[in-house]
Amino acid sequence: MKTYKALEKQFRRISAVNGALAVLGWDQSTMMPEGGARARAEQVATxxxxxxxxITDPKLGDQLNLAASDAKALDDWQRANLREMQRQWRHAxxxxPxxxxARTKAAMACEMVWRKARRDDDFKSFAKAFKPVLELTREVAAAKSAAFGLGTYDAxxxxxxxxxxxxxxxxxxxDLAGFLPDFIDRALVKQARRPDPLPLLGPFPTETQREVGLKFMKVLGFDFSHGRLDVSAHPFSGGVPDDVRITTRYAEDDxxxxxxxxxxxTxxxxxxxGLPxxxxxQPVGExxxxxxxxxxxxxxxxQVCRGAEFLTYATPLLRKAFKGSGEAWSEANMQGIYARVKPDLIRVDADEVTYPAHVMLRYRLEQAMLNDDLPIAELPxxxxxxxxxxxxxxxxxxxxxxxxDIHWPSGxxxxxxxxxxxxxxxxxxFAAAKAQDAAILPGIAKGNFKPxxxxxxxxxxxxxxxLTTDELLREATGKPLGTAAFKAHLKARYLN
Amino acid sequence: MKTYKALEKQFRRISAVNGALAVLGWDQSTMMPEGGARARAEQVATxxxxxxxxITDPKLGDQLNLAASDAKALDDWQRANLREMQRQWRHAxxxxPxxxxARTKAAMACEMVWRKARRDDDFKSFAKAFKPVLELTREVAAAKSAAFGLGTYDAxxxxxxxxxxxxxxxxxxxDLAGFLPDFIDRALVKQARRPDPLPLLGPFPTETQREVGLKFMKVLGFDFSHGRLDVSAHPFSGGVPDDVRITTRYAEDDxxxxxxxxxxxTxxxxxxxGLPxxxxxQPVGExxxxxxxxxxxxxxxxQVCRGAEFLTYATPLLRKAFKGSGEAWSEANMQGIYARVKPDLIRVDADEVTYPAHVMLRYRLEQAMLNDDLPIAELPxxxxxxxxxxxxxxxxxxxxxxxxDIHWPSGxxxxxxxxxxxxxxxxxxFAAAKAQDAAILPGIAKGNFKPxxxxxxxxxxxxxxxLTTDELLREATGKPLGTAAFKAHLKARYLN
Structure with missing residues (x-):
């Protein structure tokens, strides 16, 4: 128990450094003037x-082994905490070093090249910078594969x-691949037989958009004594659990x-x-x-905010905030806007029906690249x-x-x-939640998100x-992760 | 030279941590929600x-000694850098530990008590919390006095x-004490014989104040690719030289x-x-x-912005920005507003004529308290x-x-x-600058601050x-620090 307590102390220090890095990262994306980049890079690297x-201190490894040999003295949370410490130590x-x-440097260099290459549609330059990233990622995968006894991709x-x-x-x-192509066709046909949603005409002042956003955050349960909303080029959620910082970007015409x-x-x-x-x-608190x-x-x-119940609650508020009127600002039209299906090029803009196809493609190709079954030149x-x-x-x-996407260039x-x-x-x-508490759905329609x-x-x-993800899903929903609820959700929203 | 280079590397790491702490401190005063305090305290303490x-690593001490024995190989800047490294090491x-x-904890506790005690005008509570701070500060002074061979106050x-x-x-x-009492009287008599400045009537929207502030910062030479202006309860200048963050607080009526x-x-x-x-x-770059x-x-x-030349340049801009008109917005009235003398209670609100009295009082009393010549109970x-x-x-x-003031409670x-x-x-x-470059003063009147x-x-x-402060002043002005220029400045501004 003494060893375990010493480990908690050491991981508290590590967590403090993680937290400092999270604040520095948030600042970099939201507040930092461009000329601060060099100094910030030094701070973050240090x-x-x-x-x-x-985290790789050999003494820490000895302590982890010693604590594990005395794990009976620990309660469930402490034991899980020790397991998570071991996990972090194993990965590190x-x-x-x-x-x-080498991988960090190659990824940073490749990211720089990628930003320009994407703009210029220059795959050759990208491919050249990506090659060392992929090779070093393979080395990482091989090392972790050997250490964990897992396949390289799983590692x-x-x-x-x-x-x-x-x-x-x-x-x-x-399973999804067997379901989606046909489903997408059916959803598109259904959609084509309905009139297109009417456009909402702006401009929509940024300040009003921000106020509306803050209002919805608040009713959803975001605690502003423990967080903020700001602007960044790429929206993200950062900070630490006591001080969570989310961002968005506004366009005045939409x-x-x-x-x-x-x-x-949010x-x-x-x-x-809501973390414990x-x-x-501590690692188990993450x-x-x-x-x-x-x-x-x-x-x-x-599940919630693009659904009918939320839009029942939200539409009148949006109409009022943006001084909208007419059929375009009806609940039905808002639902139409927020449930469009459109097979298209860009993942981050994809609807929930076509999104899995974007992911499945990447999943297949990144495995092929990792296993050397797909030369980079053949990727396009x-x-x-x-x-x-x-x-x-x-x-x-x-x-x-x-x-x-930034994922591959960054390794x-x-x-x-x-x-x-x-x-x-x-x-x-969400299906389990609704089944277990009948107050949830009517609550949402009235702007009560407490249940x-x-x-x-x-x-x-x-x-x-x-718990593991699998254990948590079993405890919360009675089942391991499956496709049934997702399919049922898509059917209910897009075919009814 | 190898040892010296290793020291540079180590101090670069220390500087990166200083920089991270500076950003965390800025964030705490400007952005952090109150609920983030506990996590932030952990980050900062770690x-x-x-x-x-x-900085207290014994190996660092050995390296400093080794590098000093080979200081002939270093150039002036490197030698000064080594001297500053030694200085930081000596203080630390x-x-x-x-x-x-103990001192950090006592000061933090005393600061908390002080905030409340000041609000409640409760000297007794303050005195009780200040006692350990003073005692521990005496211990610090004694330790540094012994280590540096200086008197306790100088240490x-x-x-x-x-x-x-x-x-x-x-x-x-x-010298100043012999000059000021009589000077203050003369300035007050002179001021009393002139009409009081006319008040500027608001409201002055915060956004306009901010825009005006940003404009003046820019013309003065503040580089916004390396810094920001924000709001905090107590104005300060923070961040790092590549990314300097200043703050202010606005009142709409003034x-x-x-x-x-x-x-x-600014x-x-x-x-x-402008640091090198x-x-x-590196320490010599601070x-x-x-x-x-x-x-x-x-x-x-x-010297500059409350002076006639700056106000010649700034008054029309202020008048335009705040849509002011009439005699109150004349240059002469603006000068009157910005050069009022008023013996009063609060140091941070004091004019430059009475400010030294506030400082001299504190200087005398803090020495007396440190030397145990003034019991805390007799301070009021x-x-x-x-x-x-x-x-x-x-x-x-x-x-x-x-x-x-927060200074004594915080040790x-x-x-x-x-x-x-x-x-x-x-x-x-400023006197030396004007004497050495005749373009400086006319430049200011035209909004050209480049000279x-x-x-x-x-x-x-x-x-x-x-350089030391003394060396720098001698090189820049030809003289060691004296009172002559300050007295001449006061006479020129308040008696003419």
Whole structure:
């Protein structure tokens, strides 16, 4: 127990450095003038190296072993905390520092090249900068594969989704792949037979959009004594659980995207804000992984806020705030706007029906690249084929094709599947919540989100990293993760 | 040379942690929601302990000695850098960690009590919380006195003003004390014989005040690709030289204070922004000390921006921005507003004529308390006597008397004299600048601050910590710090 307590102290220090890095990262995206970049890079590099040194300290490894040999003295949370400490230690020590540094540098260089290459639609330049990133990512995968006894792809996936395995993803995605193409066609036909939604005509002042966003954040349960809303080029949720900072970007001619963006990030934020207070600053007090994190943003955005009940509550408020009138501002039209299906090029703009196709394509291609089954030079052709097969979309150029995302240039292979696993988890969790508390849905229609938040706190947020994702889903929904709830949700929203 | 280079590397790491702490501190005062305080305290404490561990590492001491034995191989800047490294090491290692921690805790506790006690005018509660702070500060002074071979007060002063000594301050203050009482009387008589300045009637929208402030910052030479202006309860200049962040607070019924506050902080910021680029992240690249720092804010505020030339340039712009008209918005009236003399209770609101009296009182009393010549219980009486003698002001209560400042509760003894030494330095530097470049004054009247900034960059900012304050003043002005320029400035502004 003494060793375990010493470990808690050491991980509290690591958590403080993580927190400092989170604030520095938020500041960099929201507040920092461009000339601050050099100094900020020094600060972030120094703290990152420090954190790595602390977490790979051989003494820490000895303490972890000693504490594990005495794990009977620990309660469930402490034991889970020790398990999470071991997990962090394993991931950090699996790589030698030279490899970590080489990969970080290659990814930073590739990101720079990628920004320009994407703008110029210059795949060749991108490919050249991406080559060392892919090679070093393979080295990382090989090292972690050897250390964890996992396949190379799973070894990478495990970093984003602890316990995530491609064998189960393959099954889930195969199921979805059998369902979606036909479903997309049916949804498109159904949609084509209805009149198109009327456009909402602006301008919509940024300040009003912000006020509306803040109002909805508040009613959803965002605690402004523990967080903020700001602006950044790419919306994100950052900060620490005591001080969660979300961002959006506004366009004066269309409020609908910024608003839904705020609600999406609010879902992430509610997860962080609801993490177990008693375990702040400890590994077990952190979010479980990216699947559950995405599930929380998508539960709020896709399950709740694009749904009929939320729009019943929200439409009159939006109409009033933006001084709208006429048929375009009716509930039905708002639902039409927020449930459009459109097979298209860009993942981040995709609707929830076509989104899985974007993910499944990337999942297949990144595995192929990792396994050396797909040379980088052949990526554009493979991408364009895939988009044609999966969504019937012609890809006009690589900037709107295989160069659109930051993930690969930054060395993040194994991340993409968490988006769709998150969407499926969101559907399954929301279905269970509604079944377990009949007050949730009528509450949403009246702007009362307390029953929903209470359920999420008890079943997801408050669990931190106590359970695996799979255990948590079983406890909360009675079932392992499946496709049924997601399919049922899509049918209900797009075919009825 | 190899050892010296290794030291540079280590101090670059220390500088990165300092920078991270500066950003975290800025965020805490400007952006952080109140609920973020606990997590932020953990982050700051962890990084502060880390910095202390790094800077007191015995290996670092060995390296410093080794590098000093080979100092002939170094150039002037490197030698000065080594000297500043040694200085930081000496200050850090003079205290044992237990004393550092005890003093930090006592000061934090006392600050909390002080906030409430000041509000409630409760000197007894304050005195009780201040007692341990004073005792621990005495211990600090004794330890540093022994380590540096300095008197106890000088040992504390040296932390804020490297090389500052009370023997020379005593002489300068004695000179001023002989001059000021009579001068204040004459200035008051002169002022009483003129009509009072007409009031400027608002409201003055915060957004307009901010825009005006940004405009003046820009023309003064503030580079917004390396800094920001924000709002905080207590204005300050923070961040790092590549990314300087100043703050102000606005009142809609009076723009004159917020504006002058912005200009004051801009003076601090220009110093930081102008520190030598080649020595970023090294001790010799930092600001010399608090005397020169205060000199730069006061040079911009008191010497330049409250002067006739600046107001010739600024008045029409202010009139236009705030849509002012009539006699109240004349240059002469603006000068009257910005050069009022009023012996009063509060230091931070004091004009430049009466300000030194506030400082001299505190300088005398803090020495007496440190030397155990003044029991804390007798502080209010001594304070009130002093205010009566020095400024003829009756102190109605302790909240507007000896409890007004945060310095003593936070354990900062030895800081106060730097304000008045800074004011004197500002006058001496500005007189020299004007004498050396005849374009400076006419430039200011036309809104061209380039000649002034060029002189300050070359003679002050760009020197970093290469020279001692005394050396820098001699090189820039041909004389050691004296009272002559300050007196001449006061006479010119308040008796003509």
């Amino acid at each position: 703290l990152s190296v420090l954190r790595h040194d602390w 020590t699996a790589l030698n 030279r490899l970590v540094e 990478l996936l495990d970093e984003y989704e602890p316990g995530g395995r491609s064998a189960s993803i393959d099954k889930l995605f195969a 409020f609908t995207k910024a608003l839904m963006g705020i609600l999406h990030e 879902g992430h934020a509610l997860y962080e804000l 207070r008693a375990w702040r600053d 979010a479980r992984g990216m699947v559950l994190h995405e599930s929380q943003s998508l539960l709020i955005e896709m 052709a493979a991408w364009n084929d895939g988009m044609q097969t999966l969504l019937g979309v012609d890809v006009p150029d690589d900037r709107n094709g295989c160069m659109q 993040a292979i194994g991340y993409f599947p968490t988006y769709t696993l998150g969407a499926m988890s969101a559907a399954q969790l 929903l938040l209470k359920w999420l706190r008890a079943n997801v947020h408050g669990k931190g990293a106590l | 990084l502060s302990v880390l910095r202390h561990d790094w 290692t003079a205290l044992n 237990r004393l550092v921690e 504390l002063l040296d932390e804020y003003e490297p090389g500052g000594r009370s023997a020379s301050i005593d002489k300068l203050f004695a 723009f004159t204070k917020a504006l002058m506050g912005i200009l004051h902080e 003076g601090h910021a220009l110093y930081e922004l 680029r080649a020595w970023r992240d 600001a010399r000390g608090m005397v020169l720092h205060e000199s730069q804010s006061l040079l911009i505020e008191m 009486a001594a304070w009130n006597d002093g205010m009566q003698t020095l400024l003829g002001v009756d102190v109605p209560d302790d909240r507007n008397g000896c409890m007004q 900062a003894i030895g800081y106060f004299p730097t304000y008045t030494l800074g004011a004197m330095s500002a006058a001496q530097l 002034l900034l060029k002189w300050l960059r070359a003679n002050v900012h760009g020197k970093g910590a290469l």
